[in-house]
Amino acid sequence: MLSQIRHRIHNIRQTFEKASIDTLLVSIAENRMYLSGFTGQDTGFDESAGVLLISGDHLVLATDSRYEIQAQQEAEDFEVICYKKGLAKELPAILEKLGTSRLGFERRRMSVSQYDMIREQLTSVELVPVDNLCENLRECKEEVEIEAIRKSLHLAESAFSDFLENLESGMNEARAAWEIERRMREAGARSVSFPVIAAFSANAALPHAIPSERLMENSQPLLFDWGAVLNGYCSDISRTIVLGRADETFKKVFTAVYDAQQKAIEAVRPGAWTKDIDAAARNHLHEKGLDEYFGHGLGHGVGLAIHEAPSLSPVAERNVELKENMVFTIEPGVYLPDWGGVRLENMVVVRANGAEVLNSLDVKLF
Template sequence: MLGGGMMEKRIEKARSFLKEKELDAIFIYSYENRRYFSGFSGSNGYLLITNDYCGLITDQRYTEQAKEQSPHFEIITQGIDPFSTIQDVFKGKDISKIGFESESVSVHLFNRLKSIFIEYEWFPLTKELLNIRKVKDDAEIEIIRKAIAISDQAFAELIPLLKPGMTEKEVAVELEYLMGKLGHEGPAFGTIVAAGNRAALPHAIPSSKIVNNNEFLLIDYGVKYMGYMSDMTRTIVLGSPNEDLKKYYDIVHEALEKSIEAVKPGMTGHELDAAARNVFIREGLEQYSLRGLGHGVGLQIHENPRVVLDSEEILEPGMIFTIEPGLYVPGKVGVRVEDIVLVREDGCEILTGTPRHIYI
């Protein structure tokens, strides 16, 4: 459970948002925002936050857990019909304008809420709560550090096991087993393992393809720890790939290094993306890159800030995101290398600890 002071600060962020948007309440349904503002990690629940009230509605499976994890909220156990419980909780509250997560609340849920509370004005929220979460507090930074440490350790234990003749699926299974032994809530996303020319598929699903000598092996993976994600990619060199392949490898690593050197508060996501993209343009390879350099990481594997083409989002101290330049030449080669960084006042701190250059 996070410290009480940290949760109080998050609730104050929500109340400042209410004041800014001239709302009386926020109805929160998504798992990530529910966990962020209340600390509750159960799979079912609804939050109501007003200027003077915090309520968490959940079912009887989670009542005791909610009391333990969310001491700043009134815990209400719903009956068989959650809507009657929601109606009871909302009753008597001074609400006329209420915000809701329009990208998470289903049409069915929204229509039921509108039919029950016909007197309310419902205001759709899209990225607003996500933007509240994009600058990480000290507790979040430490949890993400731990998630990354688990990833780094699992990868270090995987390297001695890798050898030509394994299949991509075997590599993925070994890595996920090692991550599991070190303790986590599961993979952050579907582990990507791609050998040889299959690495040209940015989100390749591990297959029965054999990992051969004298080619690259791309591994992209992460863990979920206390709700937070890690994310890392390494392109491993097996044997002695030809000079043409090595060229792509060197260019991508240069793009990563240039990007990390460029990070500073006040720049836009677009400007940071350009640091890597300019390397690819110089080499005449920009067409083989993706449209973005990286993404925020937190309670979701992809969140703000977005470090992509045309992004005007301003980088701020406390933001955590990936930097993952890549080149993907169909049928020939794929190379990606990815670190997670934390923006500091004078640049950035690299949180990923695994060496970038790995040779087998």
């Protein structure tokens, strides 16, 4: 682990000059873990398990007494400093030791009230907002990360297979979602990577349906979207099944979405662009007269965060050139109001010769 961390630290330091900073304050939990190995979790938007302070020649992890032992054990390369009165008050002394004059901070994760407190304490340090310094490094995964994602995905798939084998008829959405979560947790997942979606019949037309009391019925679309967090890494998968006989609408929609997913997977290779991958799926649905019912992007990066770069969407701000070892979802969907929907989601890695699909579970399960 240590050599990886050192490699990442080396890389993040390479970004300092362009960002005009000499020290970086890392407060986003995934970046903190990526750069230090410390797995402490923030339990709320205004709660923090600590921050990293990375300068050209110092590595500091500042946290409170709750996390002190864990931080020392996990972040071996870092000097652990325990603050008693909160970060803002103790920051001047730490930064003086580091010789900081321009401190980069992740503005996505700093509240205005934190900023005001820190600003008040730091009279001789310039605060420099930065965006995505570490996120950009995380876009291409190391092999050890890809293996961690694969394990997280296989855990999620095994849980779902077991759920299907033990399916009771007449189960409602909320119970189904829980039965999937329960199996992931009992198999060792620290948590779900997002609340499990189980959406039946017309509810499957809502891409982010909240599980309700609606019952599972034969011949209706049953849409599931779920994932686990295992050793810090997320997985994300969707399947849509039908019990009993599939009607013509289901067959038509399912086949169109399935083929759209295949077209997108086939388009993946280093040097292709994210908007082209999205278009490969979207154009196929257009040919089938269904593209107007595909209202979201094709996919998103997955790693330490459930949603990370790159975004594969026609409206994404960045059109990203694919590089080897990027990991993202490919999840076309077609949603027909009052009928339901079909979404099929796999995870892929960009390899030299094209996409490697990380999933083991069949896409067609009925």
